[in-house]
Amino acid sequence: MKKVLLAPLDPVHDNAVKLLKRKLSEAGYDAIAMRPGTTSEEVIEKALEERPIAILVSRTLGYKVAETLGRLVDLAEASGLREMTRLGVGGMAITKETGGELGFDACFTGELNMTEVLAFLEGKPVGLQTAGNAVAERQKPNIVQGFTYAFKDKEIETLLDGIVDQILEWVKGKTSPGIERAKLRAEMLAEGISLRSPAKVSLTQQRLREQYLALCDDTIRAFYLTDKLPAGVRWLAAAEIEAMENLLGSAKARYSPLRHVGEKPLFFSQYGTGCPVMDVMHIKVAEAWGVDGVLHFDPSWGAQCEGLLEGYLSHEHDGTILTLENLKFIRHAQEPATLWNVRGHRGLNTPETQVLGHAAGADLFKINIPYGSTAGGTDPQRLTVDGVYSLRLAAEYGIPFDIPGNDELSGVPPFKTFAGILIMVALGLKLGAKPIPKPLLCYSPYMTIYGRMDDNMIDMNIAKLMVWREIVDAPVWPGEPVGFMTHSPERVQSSMMTAVHAALASSMGVDAVTIASSDEAYSKGPISAAARVDTLRAVRDALRFQGSVQLTPTPRALTLADEIHDGICEVLKTVAERGDFVASICEGLLGNEEDGLYPGRIGAGTVSGGRL
């Protein structure tokens, strides 16, 4: 058994040594721990006697650090010990610079990282290089893997079957400018053609350009025909892109999951500062602090405008413009194992967004017809036609899609929102796609008005998660983000609310969680990189605090879950009886004016073909 000598060169502190002794013993080493107050001479004497492969020195107190540790290194040199024994140092008083300057072979700073310690003992490189290798070996997680999508509630399954059949019958023969542009965009990608004119224009490009622009709004047409940029948009210079890529090449952070135990949930954060370069910086910060995935948010005007732009474009307001170039740049900057979701569920470019997202390497899409055609503002007919087409694309590409339930933020009760999500689940499955329901953990208007969370915020949120497990064997991904409407601009409060919601969701065994930054409730400026770190740090510690502890639902949580479950059944019965999904949305069966929902108007009258 290989020996390792553990020496606390510190008058009193030896906790790290005790911890290391246990961990090294578990790893199969003979770890010999000396007592606090040991002198450098005693350490060398013991090492000459035991002949360890390494001496690991711990130092907590900050005074005389260089003198004490330098003495040890000098003695090790003089005794010839260094020919067979390597020296490592760590502890609160140690910085990378201290260790290197004093002549140690390795220096461990921050929290104990056994991977690095063991790598050092095995003679492997320590530090960023090792960490980089670990990142490269990390496999991209698959959220939907292992789920059968079998319905446990057969009544709901039957109701959904009927609703989905009606939707698919209704969309037959129908199309929209969004669908036609998606087809043209797919053709352009296959031909390697862009709409912005090179010097020589082929006949194919000319045809595609004319057809595409005929389906666009004036803002988009002006961009392609006269180079006029929409307000607040500018070209990114090639030098800016290149400079960011250079920065990316010069640094690499070690992946350290937020989870303290287990492989789930995966943690996602949203980005969309408006500028792809700033987005990349934020994504790298989020990755470094432990996220597993990121979600792309585009500008709200982009969803209300027929047609998409091209090129590297920066936008001075929230939401980053959907172009193939922007998306590819952002994807390229991410770690290979980072999951990437491209949102396209609520606007006039939903199908084309799926085409671009797929071309850029998206792992996940986001499509919710009931939400997008009410709170999202898009006409229900238009989004139903576009949404079904988008689900077909998701199935064809093999890309799972998530279904956010953010219409709850308008005041919709969870059972109505969940009924809408379930229709999307069934619709996606029927078309061969893999859906991921996203119940929102929030303090919504419905909860405040009707006092459903007056006592606590746990019972209702547990109920909202439980009900999904009762209905269908599908992944569950609370979002978007968790704790919505519980945050304030006070960053400690905001981070804490995110953390407790994330920990609650984690204890309920969910598959993924979307978390906010501590700027969630600050509306007068963009989210800062530091605000992302605040929340990620808080979530990490909440998960550390909680470990593998699971919460047992209270009787009230069970009652609430029953209420939601029954409510879902009633809503689905009503929609099934109505026999018209679009009419059900327009008539408020999935959320009405009293719930704060109104049918969207954007894109009204643009569906053609079939029987309207």
Add this chain to the structure above:
Amino acid sequence: MMQKALDRVVDALDVETFLYAADEEEARSLAEQLAAELNLPHGDVVFLEYKGFGARVRIRSYIHHPGDRYRWLERGSSK
């Protein structure tokens, strides 16, 4: 030429402190004055909570807005 540390601020610079003040109005006024004294461009009071003797306050100034030319990006340009 050596860059200023301020150039490396990725986006926002927050200043957090506790201000002794007679009431919330004075605290807000002092927070804005503090931003000006620290030469923080367009300082904004993100959070202010007054209780009794003074206010817990966070002031923010964006050194780089999304879409700006980021001075921290110059480090990549020199390669």
